[in-house]
Amino acid sequence: MATHPSPAPSAVDPRYQDPRTIVDVLRSARSVAIVGLSPDELRASNFIGFYLRRHGYQVIPVNPKEKTILGETSYPSLSQIPVPVDIVDVFRRPEAVPAIAREAVAIGAKALWLQFGVISPEGARIAEEGGLRVIMDRCMKVEHARHLGRMHWLGFNTGVVTARRARELV
Amino acid sequence: MNERRRGEGEEGTRAYGFDTRAVHAGQRPDPYTGSRAVPIFQTTSYVFEDPGSAAAYFNLQEYGNTYTRIMNPTTAAFEERVASLEGGVGAVAFASGLAAQAAAFFTMLAPGDHVVASSALYGGTLTQLKHLARKLSLEVAFVDPDDLSAWRSALKPNTKLLYGEVIGNPGGNVLDLAAVAEIAHGIGAPLMVDSTFATPYLCRPIEHGADIVVHSATKFIGGHGTSIGGIVVESGRFDWSNGRFAVVAEPSPAYHGLAFYETFGMYGYLMKLRAETLRDLGAALSPFNAFLFLLGLETLSLRMAKHVENALGVAAFLSQHPAVESVRYSGLPSSPYHGLAAKYLPRGGGSIFVFDIKGGREAGRRFIDALSLWSHLANVGDAKSLVIHPASTTHRQLSDEELTAAGAGPGSIRLSVGIETLQDLIDDLDRGLCASQEVS
Numbered sequence: 001m002a003t004h005p006s007p008a009p010s011a012v013d014p015r016y017q018d019p020r021t022i023v024d025v026l027r028s029a030r031s032v033a034i035v036g037l038s039p040d041e042l043r044a045s046n047f048i049g050f051y052l053r054r055h056g057y058q059v060i061p062v063n064p065k066e067k068t069i070l071g072e073t074s075y076p077s078l079s080q081i082p083v084p085v086d087i088v089d090v091f092r093r094p095e096a097v098p099a100i101a102r103e104a105v106a107i108g109a110k111a112l113w114l115q116f117g118v119i120s121p122e123g124a125r126i127a128e129e130g131g132l133r134v135i136m137d138r139c140m141k142v143e144h145a146r147h148l149g150r151m152h153w154l155g156f157n158t159g160v161v162t163a164r165r166a167r168e169l170v
Numbered sequence: 171m172n173e174r175r176r177g178e179g180e181e182g183t184r185a186y187g188f189d190t191r192a193v194h195a196g197q198r199p200d201p202y203t204g205s206r207a208v209p210i211f212q213t214t215s216y217v218f219e220d221p222g223s224a225a226a227y228f229n230l231q232e233y234g235n236t237y238t239r240i241m242n243p244t245t246a247a248f249e250e251r252v253a254s255l256e257g258g259v260g261a262v263a264f265a266s267g268l269a270a271q272a273a274a275f276f277t278m279l280a281p282g283d284h285v286v287a288s289s290a291l292y293g294g295t296l297t298q299l300k301h302l303a304r305k306l307s308l309e310v311a312f313v314d315p316d317d318l319s320a321w322r323s324a325l326k327p328n329t330k331l332l333y334g335e336v337i338g339n340p341g342g343n344v345l346d347l348a349a350v351a352e353i354a355h356g357i358g359a360p361l362m363v364d365s366t367f368a369t370p371y372l373c374r375p376i377e378h379g380a381d382i383v384v385h386s387a388t389k390f391i392g393g394h395g396t397s398i399g400g401i402v403v404e405s406g407r408f409d410w411s412n413g414r415f416a417v418v419a420e421p422s423p424a425y426h427g428l429a430f431y432e433t434f435g436m437y438g439y440l441m442k443l444r445a446e447t448l449r450d451l452g453a454a455l456s457p458f459n460a461f462l463f464l465l466g467l468e469t470l471s472l473r474m475a476k477h478v479e480n481a482l483g484v485a486a487f488l489s490q491h492p493a494v495e496s497v498r499y500s501g502l503p504s505s506p507y508h509g510l511a512a513k514y515l516p517r518g519g520g521s522i523f524v525f526d527i528k529g530g531r532e533a534g535r536r537f538i539d540a541l542s543l544w545s546h547l548a549n550v551g552d553a554k555s556l557v558i559h560p561a562s563t564t565h566r567q568l569s570d571e572e573l574t575a576a577g578a579g580p581g582s583i584r585l586s587v588g589i590e591t592l593q594d595l596i597d598d599l600d601r602g603l604c605a606s607q608e609v610s
Contacts, residue, residue, distance in 0.1 A: 041229075042421070044433045050231045116435050139435065150233040152196065154241055154444065155249025156260035156437060161186045166198040 029086035036091030097123030105130030196250035259406030267386025269453035270400030281307035288315035290338035351379025389551025406436035478518030540605035555588035
């Protein structure tokens with residue numbers, strides 16, 4: 001990411017936060033498995049699942065404690081999901097990431113997305129070696145809203161500077 | 171790569187420069203009309219697509235427009251542009267600079283909290299802190315902003331905020347931003363600064379450690395003396411979950427239990443500032459004023475360069491004039507703030523400063539009366555050159571001691587140097603100064 005806006009403090013390798021990769025991953029994905037999705041409507045993960053579904057993604061909850069979240073069947077683990085998964089979005093502690101990354105490789109996911117504060121260089125390496133693209137310490141909702149959505153409607157610094165006519169908002 | 175560059179966000183290469191962002195940031199030419207100017211969305215409210223969307227907007231699950239008291243697309247373009255120029259994560263605009271500042275305070279502070287503020291502040295800010303804040307059970311200590319040990323010794327266990335002006339009004343003190351930010355961060359408190367006199371062209375306080383920057387957009391941002399407005403920018407770097415800011419971090423009773431900082435991370439403070447404080451105080455900026463501020467920002471760099479050039483010329487002229495006792499401008503090598511200005515204001519010390527005329531109060535009155543190009547009024551930061559006598563106008567509510575602490579004597583004259591032809595400004599001042607010394 002270039003110098004504006006100020007990114008969250010992040011010690012993460014910038015290649016895991018490259019805006020071109022982020023936009024390409026967001027544009028090419030259809031289904032997102034959210035590992036650690038909470039059924040609580042006031043938790044950040046629930047906000048993100050709700051938002052992504054509104055924007056046309058097939059959201060697949062992964063949470064062994066729940067039967068359904070956001071009206072979708074919740075699976076105990078990635079390997080039990082019966083449909084193709086494009087992005088594995090992780091809301092778990094960093095220690096849990098390497099195992100999740102191995103599963104993500106095994107099910108043929110296209111990208112591993114680690115949310116704010118979920119920093120795991122080892123998990124990233126496992127996913128990359130398995131052919132996945134990796135985004136780390138970034139929020140999927142914020143990045144979608146910054147680049148493709150309506151975040152600029154609330155006065156946030158999206159970093160997007162352009163003289164090109166916008167496409168219809170998604 | 172052949173694809174045309176579409177903004178740093180998509181290209182990820184070098185960030186666009188300040189002047190480019192002053193013209194473009196915040197606006198994406200709209201998909202329906204292609205309008206090149208930012209459209210003025212003069213509407214109170216917005217038609218929802220469906221009931222589900224309406225609920226999602228009010229729940230903040232989706233970024234959407236509900237009501238212009240809380241957000242407006244024209245105002246949002248202005249907010250994003252200022253955030254981009256300051257290097258913040260976002261901004262929220264208000265109906266005035268004082269409203270912006272009050273909202274920034276009340277979003278983070280709770281009754282019983284303690285604030286340490288500079289004593290050299292704009293008179294409106296001083297009365298806001300002394301009287302309004304105290305009515306709301308906030309405790310405020312005022313310190314000499316030049317004395318770092320005074321900032322340190324004023325700290326208390328319940329100190330939640332340090333507050334100052336980048337360039338003090340009217341005394342022209344330059345705040346040692348990095349040092350005061352370090353003192354604030356040492357106790358887990360943010361540093362908030364009013365950067366109205368500097369504008370992001372001269373100083374970007376976030377780069378020096380400030381956490382929140384407020385502006386009266388009425389001044390140089392608008393630039394033409396047409397509109398009242400204010401804005402709050404946040405760095406996104408302050409940790410509101412450090413245990414000292416339950417009002418930002420804990421579930422909010424004013425928003426069905428939403429924990430703003432946990433849910434929105436580095437955007438949490440601004441989200442709360444908009445969705446709660448702006449909603450509840452109601453001091454929304456008019457979209458038309460936001461449009462005028464956007465126009466102002468397009469020429470901010472050009473105007474500020476000329477303002478500063480003229481200010482230095484006027485200050486140099488005054489410092490040689492026999493009718494002038496002293497000139498307090500950080501751009502002059504004789505200023506005690508010259509060193510701090512070189513560090514924090516390398517492009518110039520702004521264009522607002524005070525000088526003292528020989529002969530005190532009566533000479534000051536004769537001086538102002540003899541001017542024909544400088545406008546005598548209570549504003550600063552206009553393209554036109556302005557002059558005022560603080561003791562009888564902007565700082566009138568202050569006692570003599572408070573006035574001196576704020577950096578103005580009873581006979582001080584404050585100038586806001588405009589962008590006219592420098593020699594014309596000097597000639598008019600010379601006429602006034604000669605008249606000021608005539609024995610009646």
